[in-house]
Amino acid sequence: xxxxxxxxxxxxxxxxxxxxxxxxxxxxxxxxxxxxxxxxxxxxxxxxxxxxxxxxxxxxxxxxxxxxxxxxxxxxxxxxxxxxxxxxxxxxxxxxxxxxxxxxxxxxxxxxxxxxxxxxxxxxxxxxxxxxxxxxxxxxxxxxxxxxxxxxxxxxxx
Amino acid sequence: xxxxxxxxxxxxxxxxxxxxxxxxxxxxxxxxxxxxxxxxxxxxxxxxxxxxxxxxxxxxxxxxxxxxxxxxxxxxxxxxxxxxxxxxxxxxxxxxxxxxxxxxxxxxxxxxxxxxxxxxxxxxxxxxxxxxxxxxxxxxxxxxxxxxxxxxxxxxxxxxxxxxxxxxxxxxxxxxxxxx
Numbered sequence: 001x002x003x004x005x006x007x008x009x010x011x012x013x014x015x016x017x018x019x020x021x022x023x024x025x026x027x028x029x030x031x032x033x034x035x036x037x038x039x040x041x042x043x044x045x046x047x048x049x050x051x052x053x054x055x056x057x058x059x060x061x062x063x064x065x066x067x068x069x070x071x072x073x074x075x076x077x078x079x080x081x082x083x084x085x086x087x088x089x090x091x092x093x094x095x096x097x098x099x100x101x102x103x104x105x106x107x108x109x110x111x112x113x114x115x116x117x118x119x120x121x122x123x124x125x126x127x128x129x130x131x132x133x134x135x136x137x138x139x140x141x142x143x144x145x146x147x148x149x150x151x152x153x154x155x156x157x158x
Numbered sequence: 159x160x161x162x163x164x165x166x167x168x169x170x171x172x173x174x175x176x177x178x179x180x181x182x183x184x185x186x187x188x189x190x191x192x193x194x195x196x197x198x199x200x201x202x203x204x205x206x207x208x209x210x211x212x213x214x215x216x217x218x219x220x221x222x223x224x225x226x227x228x229x230x231x232x233x234x235x236x237x238x239x240x241x242x243x244x245x246x247x248x249x250x251x252x253x254x255x256x257x258x259x260x261x262x263x264x265x266x267x268x269x270x271x272x273x274x275x276x277x278x279x280x281x282x283x284x285x286x287x288x289x290x291x292x293x294x295x296x297x298x299x300x301x302x303x304x305x306x307x308x309x310x311x312x313x314x315x316x317x318x319x320x321x322x323x324x325x326x327x328x329x330x331x332x333x334x335x336x337x338x
Contacts, residue, residue, distance in 0.1 A: 052220060
């Protein structure tokens with residue numbers, strides 16, 4: 001299993017393709033809470049997979065002022081087709097070239113399989129990781145951990 | 159291991175005795191093919207344990223990918239308001255390939271309930287709050303897709319098969335079932 005960046009670490013900045021002709025960098029989202037969801041692949045063969053689940057739950061993240069980003073090693077065209085097919089309304093970033101470089105910075109790359117781990121990071125408004133979670137690759141972690149983390153952050157800031 | 163945050167209670171639809179030693183809770187979506195495939199499996203599991211197992215169902219419609227999931231859930235709740243939840247539930251899963259208003263109205267007609275009543279309930283979202291509440295309890299409990307099962311408040315992460323579910327429930331009962 002990978003060793004994820006731990007809470008208290010500054011989230012490494014990155015700039016990745018979000019559509020075939022647009023990039024998105026983490027620093028552009030400074031001032032917002034950000035959930036990074038690294039996942040192995042688009043088109044996982046179950047409905048209600050992790051990304052479609054988060055898409056459905058997104059309004060709950062927004063209540064905590066959090067934006068969610070998905071990251072896998074799939075290319076931007078693949079993400080585009082996948083997002084269109086499943087009506088995904090949040091950005092899916094392509095950690096495609098050099099492959100998995102961002103996942104590696106976060107300790108969330110599975111070298112043996114050449115895909116991202118199923119890993120979650122919650123980043124505060126100042127760009128600091130305040131929660132991270134590594135799920136067994138075959139287990140969709142759901143959203144309860146993310147929402148608990150956002151809730152506790154909100155309570156701390158009160 | 160994810161824990162059910164809101165235990166099964168009187169606002170839930172439950173089949174089987176109130177004091178059953180094990181309760182199997184399903185979070186499901188009437189348009190989800192995996193839930194549809196599991197429906198007869200869940201019924202077999204119920205037969206296996208009969209009165210020792212309670213079955214509860216909560217809605218988790220993935221409306222972004224399933225056009226009719228929300229209306230199907232509200233139709234089940236409408237029928238449930240008149241005491242016909244489980245029959246409507248079974249019919250929705252058994253007719254999953256033709257979900258849509260004509261089916262929903264046909265189900266209501268079958269129970270001799272008001273079709274206009276259903277149309278009004280769907281138009282006004284009369285049961286939307288109940289469906290939303292179910293969904294949110296699932297979100298906070300680690301529901302990670304559909305179907306997600308909880309056995310006595312613990313998320314079941316095992317295979318979606320008859321044998322595996324029976325094994326997990328039997329382990330809760332600390333009792334080997336005698337009939338399948």
